[in-house]
Structures are given as structure tokens and as C-alpha cells.
Amino acid sequence: MSTTIEPAVRVETRRQPVPAPEKLERVFHIEDLTAVYGSKPAIKEITLDVYKNLVTAIIGPSGCGKSTFIRCLNRMNDLIPHFRQSGTIRYHGHDICGSAVDPVAVRRTIGMVFQRPNPFPKSIYDNVAWGLKVLGMKDSLDERVERALTRAALWDEVKDRLKASALSLSGGQQQRLCIARAIAVEPDVVLMDEPASALDPIATQAIEQLMHDLKSEYSFVIVTHNMQQAARVADMTAFFSISTGGEGERWGELIEYDQTTKIFTAPADSRTEDYVTGRFG
């Protein structure tokens, strides 16, 4: 078996070509989104569309507002004092930013997986079942739990110890449990905020495979600072960068948003090229 030297960022060739944007259904239509913590802007004037049944990756250097952006999509930032945002986020045509919109309802259909695995201090079974019970999906609970764990590629590893504490699982298993918990309640979109940053390569691969397998049912938005990961899993990639203004102000901006192959092989903006070739960041 001969070994070949892999390029730093190799775009998967197995991927199916992404249809033209006109043919895709829009999940999110984001326009002029600006988010501010107190008086410090985090992101300014982001405009982009997220499409159904695709994996959309947000890449960029630390501090460019990737997490702030993704947390706007399910109103997670509401919990942070002094957070304000302007612009519009339309989800299947409905505005989800207004004060009349219940953030709980938004989060109900737009699930989230966080950077660090955060299972509840409950049993493995209850981690998945609790959300189902609270949200009134009590019918055929066992099947739902099994299906979610199977989809998250965790079932075979935990089926004999469903009553064991979720905290006894390894980091990678805990993160897959969190994914199972998120997809069990049947969201429409799953947001992932650097889901693999605390995991080893094998667990990372499992999670990437899982996104690949599940995207026919869900739409994924994934924040990652790992370009290889974006190249492997994403159909569309958005590159964010830090802009600086007068008085040392810094904020995140969308530089380029296109098909992943395009971003990594023929970026339109020189800043994107610098970043993906490793000259910056």
C-alpha cells in the first residue's frame, strides 16, 4: 500500500455537487445582522442564506464572531445581559428576532450542540428521554430514544448500560449523546458550535460521519475553526474575519460565502485565500 502526502486541506471528492442556489430551499435568510455586547460590536452586517438539507460551515479566526452568529440563529444570546442585535433573520420566511417571537418556540425547532459536551447529570437514557417527556413527545419513548441514539452512532456502545450515568461516558460519547438528545426532539435545523473542538480525531470522525448521514433529514450549521473539518463535511462555507475600525474597535464580518469547493480551491477574496492556505490565522 503506497502512501501519498495529503495536502493540508483536501476537499472531499466523494461529495455530491451542490445544486445551484435558485434550486435550493432557504432555511435561513439573514440580512444585515449586527450583534452587540454592551457597546462592543461582535458581528456587523452579516447577510447570508442557509439552505435546506445542506451542511453549512462557518469558519474564521478566533474572535470573528462565529459563535455569536450561530447563537443568534436560535436566540441563545437572549440569555446574555446587555446583548442587542439588529437586522433580520427569517426562518422559512418568518422573522424570529422580534420581541413577539417566543425564543422557546424557536429553540424547539432549531436545536443546538455546544462546544463542550454538556450531558445532564442523569442516566444515558434519561438524557435523551427527558427532553422528549418535557416537550410532550411521550408516545413510544423507548423507540424514540433508541432511534436517536442509533442515528447518533452511539446505540451499540450504550445499549447495555442505558441506566448508567451519562457522566461515565467518554468525551466523544458524551458529545454524541448530546447530538442524540438534540435530534431526538426532531428539530428542523441543528446548530453545532465547534462540536468537535474538545474531541479526539476518532470521535471527531464519528461526528462528521453522522452529519453526513443525517443531512438528508436535517439542515446543519456548524461553526469550526478547523478548516479540514469544514472541507470534509460542509457543502457551503462562510468565511468570517475580523475587521478593525478606529479607536481599536474590532468586529466580525462575513468575507465570502460560497460552495465549499469554491472557497477552498478558488476563493474570490484574497483574505479567504490567505486564510485557507494557512497564510493567516
Next chain:
Amino acid sequence: MSSYGLGGVHQRNDRLARRRAVNRLMELAAWLAAALAVAILGIVVFSVARRGYHQLNLDLLTKTPVPFALGPVKQGLANAFVGSLVIVAIATAMALPVGILVAIYVNEFARPSIRTGVGLALDVLNGLPTIVIGIFVFGLLVVGRGQSAFAGSFALGILMLPLVARSTIEVLALVPASLREASLGLGVPRWRTTLSIVLPQTIGGIVTGTTLAVARVAGETAPLLFTSSIVGNQVGWNPHSALQTVPVAIFELSESPDPADHARAWAAALVLLVFILCASLLARWLATRSRRKLGAAR
């Protein structure tokens, strides 16, 4: 030595010696202060135990006092122990839910400015002289209605409230934010997240805080003088009438001319002291245990 940049060693030696001496002196002073604190507790416990243990027997806990008895009549303070139990239990039942709700509001829902304000109010309430609380409850519940154990409980409940709320706020702050996010991210409402995910993590801490608060108010005398001190000698469980309590009994017995009463006062003081020491140790143990559990949840 001078080759290591320590030139003028002889000259500096004097200063070094002085510094060492000052250092020793300060260390000694700090050590003495710490020893004094421990010694005071030791002396109090020892002197109470020495004078109280003669009278310490089962009768003290199970028999009621015999009025106007002279000489070595066997008599106890059962009425005071039962009264203290009833009053502290009702006080806990009043302060615990309110304290937990205050803590939940402050830590989970309030804006930062309100959080500071309520925190300050709790500290001031905690620092109020107990006699002031006694007079307040006297004016509110006793005037026109007469004394009752319930009024006493209300006064002690006011004392317990900031203690319970403060300790609950502390443990709530220890619950990692990621756990709240996990639940909220599923689309679970905030109240449900608080109730089912956050609060169960804090039970150990709440029990600890409550135990400490019980230990603290079980020995309170001043508020009870106004609210539940005009009492009979019979064991009573009815909170609508005034009930004798251990601290008030100690106070009254110590005013008596009969030395046998003094002995009983010491014995009752010893029982109270042992109870408070045990409660404090229990609280400490519970606190370590719950902190370990919370640490594992991170």
C-alpha cells in the same frame, strides 16, 4: 558570594535579621489570634459542659418543670425542648420556600442591577439586631392578639430567610451555565429548566444552608422574649399558644434565686450547645459532599 550579585553581604545581614525577626513576630501574632479564637470556643464549651453535665439526665429532656419546687426535686425542661422544636420547625417551613424562591429569582431571572440590590437587602436583613426583629413582630402579630409560638416562628423565619437565600444563591451560581444552555437549547422553557435541571443540582447546598440557619436561630432569645415567653409548664404542641423554648428557659432559670435552677440552666445550655455544634458539623459534611457532587457534574 559576591560573585552571585550579593555584594555587601555583611551590611545586608543586619537588615535581613531584622526582617526575619519582624516576620517571626507577625507570624506569632497571627498564630496567637487564631489560637485565641479556638480557645474561646473551647473555654465556652468546657465551662458549660463542666457546670451542666451534673444535671444532664433523661429527666431533663422528658419531664416538665415543677413550679415552686424547692430542694432536689427531679424536674425537666421537656416543655422547652418541644417548644423549640415546634417553633424552629415552623420557622424553617416559612423561611425555606421563600429563601429558595428569592435565590432563584436573584440568580436565574433578575437583571444584574436588581441582583446587587437584593443581595444588599439580604445582607442588611442578616445584620439586623434580633431584638429589632422581635419588636417588629411584637407590633405586627402580638399586640392585640397575644403571644404565640407562631409569632415566634415568624420572627425566627425572618432571621433564617437571608441565611437560606444567601447560601442557595451561592450554590445556584456553582451550577455550570452549560447545563442551563443544554436544556434551553432543547426548547425547554426557563422555569422548567430551573426546576428540573438547575435546582436538583443544588439540593445538597440548600440542605447545608438550612442546617446552618437552624443552628443559628435555635439559640436566638431576643425575638422570642417578645413573642413566645409568657408560658406554662406543660408540654404543648399548639403553635397558636405561646410555647416555652430552650433559650428563653435558660434566660429565665438564670434569673431565678434557686441554685438548682441555675444548674438546670447550665444543663439546658449544654444541650443547646451540643445541638448547634452537631448541626454545624453536619452542615459542613453535607457541604463537602454536595460540592464533590457538583464538581463531578462539570
